[in-house]
Amino acid sequence: MSKNPEEVATEARKCMKYKPRVRKISTKKKKLKRFYEDETLYMDIFTLKEKPVSDALLEQLAARLVEWVLGAEENERLVFEDFLRSVGRTDKSFALFMKRSSKLKAAHRFALMCLGANRERGMLLQQLNGSGVVVSMPLYSERWKELLEWKASLNNKEESKPTTINVVIPDLVKKEEINEPNTKK
Numbered sequence: 001m002s003k004n005p006e007e008v009a010t011e012a013r014k015c016m017k018y019k020p021r022v023r024k025i026s027t028k029k030k031k032l033k034r035f036y037e038d039e040t041l042y043m044d045i046f047t048l049k050e051k052p053v054s055d056a057l058l059e060q061l062a063a064r065l066v067e068w069v070l071g072a073e074e075n076e077r078l079v080f081e082d083f084l085r086s087v088g089r090t091d092k093s094f095a096l097f098m099k100r101s102s103k104l105k106a107a108h109r110f111a112l113m114c115l116g117a118n119r120e121r122g123m124l125l126q127q128l129n130g131s132g133v134v135v136s137m138p139l140y141s142e143r144w145k146e147l148l149e150w151k152a153s154l155n156n157k158e159e160s161k162p163t164t165i166n167v168v169i170p171d172l173v174k175k176e177e178i179n180e181p182n183t184k185k
Helices: 005-016 055-070 080-087 091-100 102-124 130-139 142-160 175-179
Strands: 021-025 033-037 041-044 049-052
Touching (some): 091 102
Antiparallel strands (some): 021 033, 041 049
């Protein structure tokens, strides 16, 4: 007899003596607003129902991510949020999932590496606008992040050095003419 996801989550909570974490958020209208972050359940966007998060689900999501990033033409897969949209997850829920699963975290790093390579290739082949891609490349590649940080540190060093410019203006009038008064009669 199979149970629905809500019953499974409820039983899991009872077994673990589950207490959801409470986080306080300050707003202008109310000083304290409380909400629960439940790491054992997630909202399925397609059905709008809460479902339990299992290790099998996280492994399946990791396999699906690798399959997604490798399964199409290189210039089609450029943005990680496209995957999140296709599986109906938010970036916040995906981050919580990555905390629970090392396999999902490894698949995420691999996917970011592949997406960064696709974006860089598209920029070099002039299929993508380079100025727009360069701004977001540190999100996909550690090498790009280090490069842009190094470039920024060089700019800061150049700006911090005081620059003095000495201007030498040659005399236009001879010194003898200045010393001798104008004596024309």
